[in-house]
Amino acid sequence: xxxxxxxxWPCFVLALAILFWNLWSARRHHxxxxxxxARAIAMAGSERT
Amino acid sequence: xxxWFYRLASPPHVYRVAxxxxxxxxxxxxxxxxxxxxxxxxxxxxxxxxxDAFRIIYVHVPxxxxxxxxYTFMAVAAAIxxxxxxxxxxxxxxxxxPIGASFTVLTLVTxxxxxxxxxxxxxxxxxxxxxxxxLLFLYFGVMSLRVAFEDPNRGxxxxxxxxxxxxxxxxxxxFSVVWWNSLHQGATxxxxxxxxxxxxxxxxxxxxxxxxxxxxxxVLCMRLRGEVLSRERLASWVRETVKT
Amino acid sequence: MSIGVWNAMSLVxxxxxxxxxxxxxxxxxxxxxFLIVTTLFPLSLSPEPALLRQMAPGVLWVAALLSALLxxxxxxxxxxxDGTLEQLLLSGQALAAIVIAxxxxxxxxxxxxxxxxxxxxxxxxxxxVAAFPVMMLSLGLGTLTLSWLGAIGAGLTxxxxxxxxxxxxxxxxxxxxxLIFGANATDRAIGxxxxxxxxxxxxxxxxxxxxxxxxxxxxxxxxxxx
Numbered sequence: 383x384x385x386x387x388x389x390x391w392p393c394f395v396l397a398l399a400i401l402f403w404n405l406w407s408a409r410r411h412h413x414x415x416x417x418x419x420a421r422a423i424a425m426a427g428s429e430r431t
Numbered sequence: 432x433x434x435w436f437y438r439l440a441s442p443p444h445v446y447r448v449a450x451x452x453x454x455x456x457x458x459x460x461x462x463x464x465x466x467x468x469x470x471x472x473x474x475x476x477x478x479x480x481x482x483d484a485f486r487i488i489y490v491h492v493p494x495x496x497x498x499x500x501x502y503t504f505m506a507v508a509a510a511i512x513x514x515x516x517x518x519x520x521x522x523x524x525x526x527x528x529p530i531g532a533s534f535t536v537l538t539l540v541t542x543x544x545x546x547x548x549x550x551x552x553x554x555x556x557x558x559x560x561x562x563x564x565x566l567l568f569l570y571f572g573v574m575s576l577r578v579a580f581e582d583p584n585r586g587x588x589x590x591x592x593x594x595x596x597x598x599x600x601x602x603x604x605x606f607s608v609v610w611w612n613s614l615h616q617g618a619t620x621x622x623x624x625x626x627x628x629x630x631x632x633x634x635x636x637x638x639x640x641x642x643x644x645x646x647x648x649x650v651l652c653m654r655l656r657g658e659v660l661s662r663e664r665l666a667s668w669v670r671e672t673v674k675t
Numbered sequence: 676m677s678i679g680v681w682n683a684m685s686l687v688x689x690x691x692x693x694x695x696x697x698x699x700x701x702x703x704x705x706x707x708x709f710l711i712v713t714t715l716f717p718l719s720l721s722p723e724p725a726l727l728r729q730m731a732p733g734v735l736w737v738a739a740l741l742s743a744l745l746x747x748x749x750x751x752x753x754x755x756x757d758g759t760l761e762q763l764l765l766s767g768q769a770l771a772a773i774v775i776a777x778x779x780x781x782x783x784x785x786x787x788x789x790x791x792x793x794x795x796x797x798x799x800x801x802x803x804v805a806a807f808p809v810m811m812l813s814l815g816l817g818t819l820t821l822s823w824l825g826a827i828g829a830g831l832t833x834x835x836x837x838x839x840x841x842x843x844x845x846x847x848x849x850x851x852x853x854l855i856f857g858a859n860a861t862d863r864a865i866g867x868x869x870x871x872x873x874x875x876x877x878x879x880x881x882x883x884x885x886x887x888x889x890x891x892x893x894x895x896x897x898x899x900x901x
Contacts, residue, residue, distance in 0.1 A: 389544045389548050390486050393544050405653070420673045568844070593831060596849070600848075
């Protein structure tokens, strides 16, 4: 990298990290939303009985 | 004829459609980015002035373009939600915010790392970096406001109003910062180097730009599903979905 | 029998002014804060006049911004707590007009007072007297613009517990253009140059916010209160 390696590589590594963070965070968010929905439905169901 | 359009306001429909789109968007984004990175890192020739440091452009420019685009997108969705009272639009705005904010952070850090070899300093009040920093503050404002309310509907609408006000300000802020920076030109020209882009350097950049855009779309679809779910918790379609 | 918009606005203006003037201690606090913050800079940097004059525009404007923001939280909070705000919402009068009246009343006792006090602070910061007119004009336009922006922020945060910090977080990024141009106008005046360009821009920012902000602030109030 013509001597600039310690600037160029961290940029690409960070970009990759942020892309993966986005994917991971989106999946976790969805999973949490599913859990909370399940819990809310369960509670609403038990209230009625 | 417009039913496809009306269905976009329906949460269960959006939930299904987003699931269908996400993997394809992600795959095409991945392909474009792999090509862009390989071509940009390996095959593009080093810049005449900046040497190999210019390669940072292949992540910095797409990140900065997306950071601004995501904010505008969020503001448009927010405005649609406010004007037509469409709940799904609020979910879209909520989904877009953290993605855009993460791209803003990426822009700032890559900009800083690019600045070090170019200007000898990790931070310089370059107009674009300064505008990006203020954009990050705007993102934080919208995200903080949304969660500050106990009633999530109120939070959605307040954040939507703030996003709309903010988007009007983005060009004003950018203009002010550019003007301010022009007053204080140091000996070095503090513009994040736009090297004279030769064709061999241009294609990987376009690929990365499009790749980032498609990636944004795919993550948006993924986040949107979670946002829609949390706003429709007790709806009957959600019961069906949760059971499966 | 409903009174006209202008009558409603002048009623709200007079009410808010008389309410504010009944609590002079609350009026004085932001001004004292302005003075204190300004004092921090010579203490932490250097009392040398040449240096003070250089940093004066920035110090003046940052201090003015912060002290104006401090008082913004009170714009709607008092009325929200005792239910007056809901009555105003239900009154059938144009909410944006009421917001204009309240915000203007608030500016008269905070921003305008700050402008009147600015020569005092300017002297402490070694700003030459010749620069005072431009400085005060720019501060006047700037604090008024900030009041409009603050009204939007106050409308969005009025019901929240830690509203004031969030209000500052929301308003400060939006206020950066007026900081840039206001400080620049003052800086040019200190240097003896013409500040017309910056003043025109401040003026246009002020007009823009005066026309649009009340609508946004009214919308914000409807969101947070209804």
